[in-house]
Amino acid sequence: MEYTKINGHDFYNMVVNASNKLLEQSDFVNALNVFPVPDGDTGTNMSMTFKAAVKEIEDMDSDSIGEISKKLAKGALMGARGNSGVILSQILRGFSKGLEGKKEVDIKEFAVAFSEGSKSAYKAVMRPTEGTILSVIRAAAEAAVSSDAKDMVGFMEEITVKSKEMLDRTPELLPALKKAKVVDSGGMGLYIILRGMFEALKNDIKAELSDIKISGANGTLAKSTEEIDIKFGYCTEFIILGDAKRAQDFQNEIESLGDSMIVVGYDDVIKVHIHTNDPGLVLSKAVAIGELSKIKIDNMREEHRELLINTKELTETSSEDEVGDGEKKKYGFITVAMGDGISNIFKDLGIDYVIEGGQTMNPSTQDILDAVEKINAEHIFIMPNNKNIIMAANQAAEISSKNILVVPTTTIPQGIACATMFNHDSEVEENFTNLKDAIEVVKTGSVTYAVRDTEIDGIDIKQGNMLGLVEGKIKEVGEDKKVVAGKVLEDMIDDESELITVYYGEDVSDEDANEFEVELQEKYDDLDIQFYKGNQPLYYFLISVE
Numbered sequence: 001m002e003y004t005k006i007n008g009h010d011f012y013n014m015v016v017n018a019s020n021k022l023l024e025q026s027d028f029v030n031a032l033n034v035f036p037v038p039d040g041d042t043g044t045n046m047s048m049t050f051k052a053a054v055k056e057i058e059d060m061d062s063d064s065i066g067e068i069s070k071k072l073a074k075g076a077l078m079g080a081r082g083n084s085g086v087i088l089s090q091i092l093r094g095f096s097k098g099l100e101g102k103k104e105v106d107i108k109e110f111a112v113a114f115s116e117g118s119k120s121a122y123k124a125v126m127r128p129t130e131g132t133i134l135s136v137i138r139a140a141a142e143a144a145v146s147s148d149a150k151d152m153v154g155f156m157e158e159i160t161v162k163s164k165e166m167l168d169r170t171p172e173l174l175p176a177l178k179k180a181k182v183v184d185s186g187g188m189g190l191y192i193i194l195r196g197m198f199e200a201l202k203n204d205i206k207a208e209l210s211d212i213k214i215s216g217a218n219g220t221l222a223k224s225t226e227e228i229d230i231k232f233g234y235c236t237e238f239i240i241l242g243d244a245k246r247a248q249d250f251q252n253e254i255e256s257l258g259d260s261m262i263v264v265g266y267d268d269v270i271k272v273h274i275h276t277n278d279p280g281l282v283l284s285k286a287v288a289i290g291e292l293s294k295i296k297i298d299n300m301r302e303e304h305r306e307l308l309i310n311t312k313e314l315t316e317t318s319s320e321d322e323v324g325d326g327e328k329k330k331y332g333f334i335t336v337a338m339g340d341g342i343s344n345i346f347k348d349l350g351i352d353y354v355i356e357g358g359q360t361m362n363p364s365t366q367d368i369l370d371a372v373e374k375i376n377a378e379h380i381f382i383m384p385n386n387k388n389i390i391m392a393a394n395q396a397a398e399i400s401s402k403n404i405l406v407v408p409t410t411t412i413p414q415g416i417a418c419a420t421m422f423n424h425d426s427e428v429e430e431n432f433t434n435l436k437d438a439i440e441v442v443k444t445g446s447v448t449y450a451v452r453d454t455e456i457d458g459i460d461i462k463q464g465n466m467l468g469l470v471e472g473k474i475k476e477v478g479e480d481k482k483v484v485a486g487k488v489l490e491d492m493i494d495d496e497s498e499l500i501t502v503y504y505g506e507d508v509s510d511e512d513a514n515e516f517e518v519e520l521q522e523k524y525d526d527l528d529i530q531f532y533k534g535n536q537p538l539y540y541f542l543i544s545v546e
Helices: 009-024 026-030 042-057 065-079 084-098 106-126 133-146 152-173 175-180 184-204 244-255 279-286 300-310 339-346 363-374 390-401 410-420 426-441 481-492 512-524
Strands: 003-008 105-106 219-221 234-241 259-267 270-277 291-299 329-336 353-356 375-383 403-406 443-449 454-456 459-461 466-470 473-478 499-504 528-532 541-545
Touching: 003 009, 009 026, 009 042, 009 184, 026 042, 042 065, 065 084, 065 363, 065 390, 065 454, 084 133, 084 184, 084 329, 084 390, 106 133, 106 152, 106 339, 106 410, 133 152, 133 184, 133 300, 152 184, 152 244, 152 426, 175 454, 184 459, 234 259, 234 279, 244 270, 244 279, 259 375, 259 426, 279 291, 291 300, 329 339, 329 363, 329 410, 339 410, 339 528, 363 375, 375 390, 375 410, 390 403, 403 426, 403 499, 410 426, 410 443, 410 541, 443 481, 459 473, 466 481, 473 481, 481 512, 481 541, 499 512, 512 528, 528 541
Parallel strands: 329 353, 329 375, 375 403, 499 528
Antiparallel strands: 003 105, 219 353, 234 270, 234 291, 259 270, 443 466, 443 541, 454 459, 466 473, 499 541
16 A cells, blocks of 8 residues: 555554564563673663553544654653653654644655654753664654655655664664674664554554553552551542643642642643542542543542551552651652662661662653652652663653652662761752762672673673672672672772672572671671662672772
């Protein structure tokens, strides 16, 4: 079939087919991780981001490409996971800008969307690096603008070919890729998307979304199991499909009906969360603004009674649980961690909400926003503890109506140091500055294992080797995890070091940890040494030196 133009239905089939293809090949994209550590997650992040985007348009029956692309971009924005997912969401946001208000587009108009997608992606990154997904979207945009194709199939084929050529060039643009003998994983993910779009058009595919659950990040609340007086008993959440400019007026209208209220407007969507004793009255006021969607009403008193009956710690919570019952406090805290031991440490240090995630499972923008909504505080500090989560946290901060400050922690020890050093008597900006300074004085090391053979910086690595990393760079390779951890510490300790802290993972026995602690106490008898059972996956040891 020849296409001189494409409409919303065509675009729907293109992106749904692309989502299915990316899902099928997400493990392959993960395997392109430059470092041979077991936490390659680019494919997972991009697939889950794109799946969240496509889920937003799954029930739409529109032939308007502008309407479809707008909803697609919104879904990607909220579902964005990891740096690659955030960049992908910005590409789709640019597409939406280029297609705004259009029912169908010809080649020149579709080329504008590619160009806007590229511009949006580059703007999203503070220091753009070539040899990445950015290079691939730029190549796609350049091919689109310069195309002299006669129909859309030929147009998309040219874009796919040029994208593949740029993808193959990424090792020449980024030395780390060349050393690892891989192409850029984010670029590969984008190429799979573009190829999936092309194949849908070429083969006239009527795509159906693959039925696989998009799992969100779980979290744990620092909350007591004691009996409490719940003033407003129904946690009520819903979305109003209406003018976002009316969000503030609606918030004012329902303010007297409950507490723990969050009303966030974005484009033509208003997201509402409130604890109330009369959900029906809230909904009746909401329906005057627009159509209601994704309504959830939960009886919090009933949930709390069940919690008391079970008499166990609250280790997993659904999105309806709330930290912020009662009077609003000045400061609230969110962090990201894996391992119940590390989560408990954060809660003991006063963190309100721990999002379960980190390596291999980066929480989405929506996951972070959901955590924000659970906290009743004037200022909320977020410590991502992973460089691949910072962009999603910043995106959540931009969307939320609350005052959110993202402290750019990239490791668990940095997050713990910030939680320890926070001064509740200081003002917001002073605390924010002090926490960023605190990050600089914490050295972080870790021990994991190699998932494939490779060579990094002249170091020969075999699959199954123990890898010792310092500040994310591989410094030591060996066969014994404790020996490698000991060498990592030697690389980290200097004359100014005072404190060693070790968090041991789920694959380290208490006996091995105790033996290692004794060894370190004998070797570094002039330093304070602390050991904690972190129970984190993948990493045998997380180590900090201060």
